[in-house]
Amino acid sequence: MAQHSTNTINYKELILNGIIKENTIFKLALSLCPAIAVTSGLKNGVLMGVAVLFVQVMVNATISLMRNFIHPKVRLPIFMLVISGWVTVTDLSMAAAVPDVYKQMGLYIQLIVAFASILARAEMFASKNKIAPSMADGIGMGIGFLFALTVISFFRELIGKGSLWGFPIINAKPLLIAILPAGGFLAVGMLMALFNWIDIRFFKKGAHH
Amino acid sequence: MSSEFTKLFELIVSASLINNFVFTRFLGLCIFFGVSKKMETAAGMSITFTAVMMISAAFSWVIFNYVMVPLDITFLKIIVFIGVVAGIVQASDTIMRKVAPGLYYKLGIYLALISTNCIILAVPLVNAGEHYNFIESLAFGFGSGIGFALALVIMASIREKIELADVPAPFRGLPMAFVITGLIALAFTGFSGLITL
Numbered sequence: 001m002a003q004h005s006t007n008t009i010n011y012k013e014l015i016l017n018g019i020i021k022e023n024t025i026f027k028l029a030l031s032l033c034p035a036i037a038v039t040s041g042l043k044n045g046v047l048m049g050v051a052v053l054f055v056q057v058m059v060n061a062t063i064s065l066m067r068n069f070i071h072p073k074v075r076l077p078i079f080m081l082v083i084s085g086w087v088t089v090t091d092l093s094m095a096a097a098v099p100d101v102y103k104q105m106g107l108y109i110q111l112i113v114a115f116a117s118i119l120a121r122a123e124m125f126a127s128k129n130k131i132a133p134s135m136a137d138g139i140g141m142g143i144g145f146l147f148a149l150t151v152i153s154f155f156r157e158l159i160g161k162g163s164l165w166g167f168p169i170i171n172a173k174p175l176l177i178a179i180l181p182a183g184g185f186l187a188v189g190m191l192m193a194l195f196n197w198i199d200i201r202f203f204k205k206g207a208h209h
Numbered sequence: 210m211s212s213e214f215t216k217l218f219e220l221i222v223s224a225s226l227i228n229n230f231v232f233t234r235f236l237g238l239c240i241f242f243g244v245s246k247k248m249e250t251a252a253g254m255s256i257t258f259t260a261v262m263m264i265s266a267a268f269s270w271v272i273f274n275y276v277m278v279p280l281d282i283t284f285l286k287i288i289v290f291i292g293v294v295a296g297i298v299q300a301s302d303t304i305m306r307k308v309a310p311g312l313y314y315k316l317g318i319y320l321a322l323i324s325t326n327c328i329i330l331a332v333p334l335v336n337a338g339e340h341y342n343f344i345e346s347l348a349f350g351f352g353s354g355i356g357f358a359l360a361l362v363i364m365a366s367i368r369e370k371i372e373l374a375d376v377p378a379p380f381r382g383l384p385m386a387f388v389i390t391g392l393i394a395l396a397f398t399g400f401s402g403l404i405t406l
Contacts, residue, residue, distance in 0.1 A: 034235075
């Protein structure tokens with residue numbers, strides 16, 4: 001991780017870092033639970049991604065504002081408190097705004113609190129940087145997560161239901177396995193392999209992990 | 210009385226096999242992929258997990274029903290439960306170090322890992338959502354723990370064999386683990402409909 005303590009902060013690089021170089025799901029393989037649980041439909045996947053994006057940005061901003069007042073010895077409990085506070089906000093707002101989606105994935109929204117990636121960004125970045133770069137970092141990580149969820153749920157809904165965002169696209173008998181739990185694991189495995197293949201084929205960096 | 214036992218048995222079977230946390234609810238995946246490389250760590254992890262799940266299920270049930278419901282602050286359940294779980298993990302870490310140092314050196318490292326794990330947090334949240342009574346909450350925690358242990362042991366034994374196999378380069382490591390998990394999950398869908406609660 002490069003330290004961005006100087007005044008010349010490259011925001012574009014900061015945001016791209018979260019989307020490509022340290023993509024939470026495909027590269028770091030963290031926070032996988034919702035990546036499979038809610039991606040049987042594009043709508044659920046995108047909403048989950050937006051919820052995580054919101055929490056990540058707000059947590060980074062809050063921690064960054066408080067960073068000079070937190071004693072290092074109690075920092076982890078305080079980070080957890082901030083994260084669970086913002087998750088509660090997201091949880092209650094989504095329950096009110098999109099009740100039909102919330103009924104299916106309420107548990108997973110509440111479990112954003114246990115995301116290793118959010119805690120890791122708060123610890124590694126937001127607690128050491130000013131508010132603007134911290135928010136940019138949060139946006140990058142959040143968009144990276146949103147992107148991964150969108151890709152996974154796009155393929156799963158298209159193959160499993162023959163529709164996108166609930167609208168029918170393919171007029172053929174869909175492959176049910178893609179929306180079954182098993183299909184989620186297979187889809188993530190295949191996509192990870194695809195990303196590795198692109199790396200090996202075009203960038204010749206060698207296999208990850 | 211016997212119908213009571215039947216119900217508890219059904220709850221345990223349903224939590225461990227039919228609604229297995231890993232294969233049908235997709236929880237605890239980070240840990241699942243992280244520690245399932247070796248049989249020994251997988252076994253140690255599953256024992257620690259089952260114990261912590263039952264204890265945290267018991268504690269958070271008491272707090273939820275005797276403190277949060279009377280005070281009408283159930284909307285704070287995420288914050289409270291994560292505090293309870295972190296507290297229990299910290300406490301068992303300290304107690305184990307003093308009382309059973311031998312056990313601590315074997316299982317201690319896993320304890321630190323599980324305080325922010327979603328599968329531990331999910332048990333109290335589901336218990337609160339389904340309004341289980343005290344014994345049912347314990348049974349659900351136990352069943353979930355057994356289910357997680359089963360998943361870890363199956364996965365670890367397969368991955369020890371995969372080490373020797375010739376996997377195509379892009380699939381090496383995690384992608385292959387995902388594909389295997391998908392196949393096991395497919396097998397586990399065979400349990401659905403075994404018991405309807």
